[in-house]
Amino acid sequence: MTLPEPSAAPDPAATEPAGTVDLTIERPAHGGHFVARHEGRVVFVRHALPGERVRVRFTDTDDGASFWRADVVEVLESSPHRVTHPWPLADALFTAARGRSAVGGAEFGHIALDEQRRLKAAIFEEQLARLAKTGRTVTAEPARGEAADGLAWRTRAAFAVDAAGRLAMHLHRSHSVVPVREMPLAVPAINALRLWTLDLSGIERVDVAAPSGGGDPLVLLVPAAGTSPRRVAAVASSIDGASVGVLEPESGQVRRLTGRTWLQESVLGLDYRVTGAGFWQIHRGAPEALATAVLDGLQPAAGERIADLYAGAGLFTVPLARAVGPTGSVLSVEGSPGTSRDARRNLHGQDHVAIVQGRVDAVLGRWNEPLDAVLLDPPRAGAGKKVVRQILDASPRVVGYVSCDPASFARDLGYFLSAGWTLDTLRVFDLYPHTHHMESFARLLPPSA
Known part of the structure; x- marks a missing residue:
């Protein structure tokens, strides 16, 4: 069954903001944030860049907190390092214009890659100085063979499923989900499954892993409470080009439905077997x-x-x-x-x-x-x-x-x-x-x- 295009319905959290103000961004902070100040209070802003003048929507304004949180909704004075985000659903400006928040997982996508690495190095240096009381010049190295656009590197990805049975992802720091039709950070083998075209009704979560050396991906389904085995089997049968299993989140046990429940990895000429729920570098x-x-x-x-x-x-x-x-x-x-x-x-x-x-x-x-x-x-x-x-x-x-x-x-x-x-x-x-x-x-x- 092929599903319709994702809806652009507004996110309730985004349409009822705590307020918007204009801020000047000072510096990067650990955790994907940038520091600004509002009426003497520190504000951790996502989707910004140092030196920018931005309009933000507050997302956390607890009066008792030592800091507030905010997301950029408009750029008033742009940094020269700001670029077009490669993934619209993770782009704060794109989603804010449509009354929604951005999905998590690509919070630096609005920054040129070389500047991303410079910022990461600066953040690392700051943590060393503040917490270890030591100085060290740091360079953030890309992986060998990294793509020029920094995409298609994730061999593991986790998805939610929305109420209509569509593949979805969570908005940042939210239980709300939005349907997705691609995951640009994922390796081609994951996107080639086109899971967003399937009716995933009855499934709560979908984990996908692809071996870095090739071979079929593994899709793990987490059924929602009360979903019948027949429904789970129907979803599994609709997935082509991958092994499929059922994951028990509490125990980490995987029950095979089709194919195998593990992946073969190869590193420096050595072979590894990794179960679908087992840890492996992403x-x-x-x-x-x-x-x-x-x-x-x-x-x-x-x-x-x-x-x-x-x-x-x-x-x-x-x-x-x-x-x-x-x-x-x-x-x-x-x-x-x-x-x-x-x-x-x-x-x-x-x-x-x-x-x-x-x-x-x-x-x-x-x-x-x-x-x-x-x-x-x-x-x-x-x-x-x-x-x-x-x-x-x-x-x-x-x-x-x-x-x-x-x-x-x-x-x-x-x-x-x-x-x-x-x-x-x-x-x-x-x-x-x-x-x-x-x-x-x-x-x-x-x-x-």
């Missing part, structure tokens, strides 16, 4: 970029003992295990049961690798063997003081820190620096073009190094 070039940075930074040698913390499906564990060989050892720690199972499959038969599912601090608390090197790739909240202290107590020769958040990294870096460690090398990667997100890899050395 950018098609991210696994290679980060794995290369890790190996260059840690320089693992045969016979060494290495811990890979927050190890996921084994993206870094596999090449580290190969580098240390059977005379060495690797401890892989991952909290997610499903992702830890992926790691077990990817390291099957390698007896020198210990794969432990559990909290990192709990595992390190009972781990008594010495470590030559430690790698950590924590979630957005970072590792925290306890885990950093446990790493310091293990006295490794080097620590590698992969981070997806400059604020939590800078905080944790401060703990290392206060213990006398040194930030040796730091690489920042722009692996999420048109968004404010970035990845980084740091090589940390102990006082004796």
Whole structure:
């Protein structure tokens, strides 16, 4: 069944604004915002640029808050770095003119790519100075082979479904959804499925993943409460060119409907199996970029003992295990049961690798063997003081820190620096073009190094 074009009905949140004012934008801030001031109060503005004069619609004006939030609805004096947004539904100006808010996921799309990277580097430097009390000149590197327009890089995408059964996405910081007919940041294999043409009635959420090395995508359906198995099967049968499964969000378990429930990935000549609900880097070039940075930074040698913390499906564990060989050892720690199972499959038969599912601090608390090197790739909240202290107590020769958040990294870096460690090398990667997100890899050395 082919559905009609998305409706342009106004978003209720956008048609009942808390008010609009004209502001001058000062500087970028972590989190995809830009700082302005209104009557002495800080306002975090989305979809702006430093130096611009803009008209904004307030989205959060709690009198007790230390700051307010706002979205740009009109540009009065434009920055030379402002460009046409590649995705109208994520463009604040386009959607505001139609009485709606923008969808999330491409909040930097109005900024020229080179300026996006300059801003990201400046934000990273500011976080280092403020939270780690250290200075470092940063350059945000694009992934190797990045498209000139910064599009078509997402190998994973999550969608909502609207009340009419159409593929949809959430508006930023909202439960409201709008139908979509494309996802310009997604790799072609995801858009080629044309899920927006299907009747998805009875489905609450649709997750799509495409292996970076080719092969059929995997579509995971999350049925709405009360949806019959027959209806779910009907939706699955309407999806061509992909494997289809049913995802249980609470447990992460996937039930196969058609095809297979996992994807085959290849990085640096090594093969990985990742279940549909398992964690994997989103950018098609991210696994290679980060794995290369890790190996260059840690320089693992045969016979060494290495811990890979927050190890996921084994993206870094596999090449580290190969580098240390059977005379060495690797401890892989991952909290997610499903992702830890992926790691077990990817390291099957390698007896020198210990794969432990559990909290990192709990595992390190009972781990008594010495470590030559430690790698950590924590979630957005970072590792925290306890885990950093446990790493310091293990006295490794080097620590590698992969981070997806400059604020939590800078905080944790401060703990290392206060213990006398040194930030040796730091690489920042722009692996999420048109968004404010970035990845980084740091090589940390102990006082004796």
